Amino acid sequence: MxxxxxxxxxxxxxxxxxxxxxxxxxxxxxxxxxxxxxxxxGGTWCQNSYPGAAVDVQSPLYSLSFEPFPWSRMFAEQSxxxxxxNNIIEKYNLKDKIKLNxxxxxxxxxxxxxxxxxxxNGDKNYKAQFIINCTGPLSTPVIPNFKxxxxxxxxxxxxxxxxxxxxxxxxxxxxIGSGASASQVIPTIAPDVETLHVFQRTPHWVLxxxxxxxxxxxxxxxxxxSIYKLVRYAIYWGLETRMVxxxxxxxxxxxxxxRQAMWHLKKQVENEExxxxxxxxxxxxxxxxxxxxxxxxxxxxxxTHLYLRENGIKEINKRGILTxxxxxxxxxxxxxxxGYDATDGVISYPIKGKNNLNIAQVWEDYPxxxxxxTLPGFPNLFLSCGPNSGIGHTSxxxxxxxxxxxxxDAIMKCEKNGFKTxxxxxxxxxxxxxxxxxxxxxxxxxxxxCNSWYKSKSGKVIxxxxxxxxxYHLMTRKVKNEHHIFS
Numbered sequence: 146m147x148x149x150x151x152x153x154x155x156x157x158x159x160x161x162x163x164x165x166x167x168x169x170x171x172x173x174x175x176x177x178x179x180x181x182x183x184x185x186x187g188g189t190w191c192q193n194s195y196p197g198a199a200v201d202v203q204s205p206l207y208s209l210s211f212e213p214f215p216w217s218r219m220f221a222e223q224s225x226x227x228x229x230x231n232n233i234i235e236k237y238n239l240k241d242k243i244k245l246n247x248x249x250x251x252x253x254x255x256x257x258x259x260x261x262x263x264x265x266n267g268d269k270n271y272k273a274q275f276i277i278n279c280t281g282p283l284s285t286p287v288i289p290n291f292k293x294x295x296x297x298x299x300x301x302x303x304x305x306x307x308x309x310x311x312x313x314x315x316x317x318x319x320x321i322g323s324g325a326s327a328s329q330v331i332p333t334i335a336p337d338v339e340t341l342h343v344f345q346r347t348p349h350w351v352l353x354x355x356x357x358x359x360x361x362x363x364x365x366x367x368x369x370x371s372i373y374k375l376v377r378y379a380i381y382w383g384l385e386t387r388m389v390x391x392x393x394x395x396x397x398x399x400x401x402x403x404r405q406a407m408w409h410l411k412k413q414v415e416n417e418e419x420x421x422x423x424x425x426x427x428x429x430x431x432x433x434x435x436x437x438x439x440x441x442x443x444x445x446x447x448x449t450h451l452y453l454r455e456n457g458i459k460e461i462n463k464r465g466i467l468t469x470x471x472x473x474x475x476x477x478x479x480x481x482x483x484g485y486d487a488t489d490g491v492i493s494y495p496i497k498g499k500n501n502l503n504i505a506q507v508w509e510d511y512p513x514x515x516x517x518x519t520l521p522g523f524p525n526l527f528l529s530c531g532p533n534s535g536i537g538h539t540s541x542x543x544x545x546x547x548x549x550x551x552x553x554d555a556i557m558k559c560e561k562n563g564f565k566t567x568x569x570x571x572x573x574x575x576x577x578x579x580x581x582x583x584x585x586x587x588x589x590x591x592x593x594x595c596n597s598w599y600k601s602k603s604g605k606v607i608x609x610x611x612x613x614x615x616x617y618h619l620m621t622r623k624v625k626n627e628h629h630i631f632s
Contacts, residue, residue: 147269153177153556154263154273158243159188161279161529161545163233164209166242168553174560178271179239180263182248186234189281190226195307195326195480197333198223201354201436205373206380206540209233213373215364220356220436252276253497254524259565261525274565275556278492279529282608283485285493292460299465301479304330313478315339319466321458322482323349325433330482331449332439341449342466342474344458347595348422350406350429354436387538388613391430392588403429413441422453430537431593484598491532491607498523511603515574515628516621517610518548519555524566527552533581534617535599535608537590543614551621558624564631573628585611 152174155162158181169177185191190198200207204216204225214229221229234240250266263271286305288294294301302308304326318338320327323345335341359367366372390397406429414420423441425432443449452468459469465476491512496504502522507513514520517534518527529548536544555567582605585591590599590606599608610617 148262148272149178149269151176151178151271151273153275153277154261154271155179155277155279156249156263157181157188157279157281157284157529158186158234158239159190159279159281160209160230160542161281162188162277163230163237163239164542164545164549165277165279165529165552166239167209167211167233167237168549169556170237172553172557174556177242179243180247180249180265180271181243181245184245186240186243186245187227187230189283190223190230192284193305193307193326194223194309195304195330197329198326199329200226201325202384202540203380205367205376206384207542209542210374210377210546212236213368213370215368216359217364218356218358220354249494251495251497252526254499256499259524274559275525275527277527277529277552278531280493282491282530282535285486286481286484287486288481288483291458294461296463297461297465297476297479298463299477299479301481303481303483305485311478313338316477317465317475318342318478318480319344319474319476320480320482322346322484324482324484325435326484327480327482328435328437328440330480332437332443335443335446335449339448341446342452342476343444343449344452344466345422346454346457347432348425349432349435350403350425351409351423351435351437351441352402352406353409354438356438381539381543384539385613385615390589391538392584392611395428395589395593398429398589398593402434406434410441413445415445419444419451422451425595427595428589428593430589431595432597432599433537492528496523496526498526511601511605512607513574513578515569515577516548516551516617518551518621519567519569519574521569521571521574524568525559527555532607533585533610535610536614537609539614544610544617547614547618547621550618551624554622554624555629558631562631566630566632567624568630568632570628570630581611582606585609587611 155165158179162179166179199220199222203219204221208214247265250264253262255262261273261276286303288303300311313334314337316338317340319342320331321344410420444451456468456470459467466474499522512532514528514531517531529545534544559567585606588611590609599606601607
């Protein structure tokens, strides 16, 4: 079998992949390649182009710390995020490092060579000393197996794969789901469709979105690194205080943001019965909090209809959706805003480590990893945004950059000292994981009274890190030699 040989293979070209590549370059490592399964670069913000797509963290913080950008508004829209990520790729000449249409089928550790074999379907394969998986937790869309969905004669697609060639104007449309992407699609398309039918499994808490357009002067100031850094710090520490409520005070969550959400709902929705249908029965923060100034008031529109769990989807037929109460809803378009496999499907391809150890077996109970990044039995394998490295109160990019400190430190220690492999000790991973899930029991994600995509099938919260992001940053600044094996 013929292989391309590299020091490092990065899987995925989104923010994580870009951050990994830039850190390698800055540390003198140029022998790497980025494998991208799609026909274009950039990851999430180049893939997700559905109407209304925008970030839900303030733009100056939702960016690489070393790459300021003159954002046009506080919460950037998809087109600007796409521009930003493409600027990064161009500035650091990453296009030459990115190989498109390279869908990783599996990776396997070679015990003799002490390298990873990366198998690409129908193409020449790769061999690398180190693998950095940057596929992202929100990259594998999920469509529930609704009875009869293949019979529908209209158009249908997931928000992750929005068909830009389809004109939804004047059409009868259903949106299945009411989470983050649905909350952006619904108010954006409602004024332009004939009818909009929203199938909600459970309601989400919605807070006002403190968005605004930046002036020309503000944009110029954001382009200055020192000012950009000050703005980032102000936003960061403002958001960091929210972890007090997420972990240490449900009373605080119920009496500050939850009251604000109730006020927002009452202000925007006129009908009392409709307000009840849109009021969650769990503590705010247990599920992802929606930020929107337009979503709730969209339900006041005459052409918008909300279907609750008790009148949900019985089946899909060639004309549209039949509800559990026997109502036929004729449709031209079905939009699946049904989320991603972000917990049990953290990695989208099979991995075999030392002695044919299968990661699926290791994760049979639930996905786990030391600092969400490394696993015993899988040397030289690093996961960006791995188990329990998600963050509910601040920017995911802050966590990504923190992980890269740990990853690059491990690789450079191998390089400088002539080591071939780096691996976390089993007892270190077990001690870390046990402590993490004990801490998780204090959080709103565990005891807030809901089921969410934050949890795996085991019932454990897998998507989130149960602490302040600065504590995670401090923990990942350097590799703790005593917790690892170099050989």
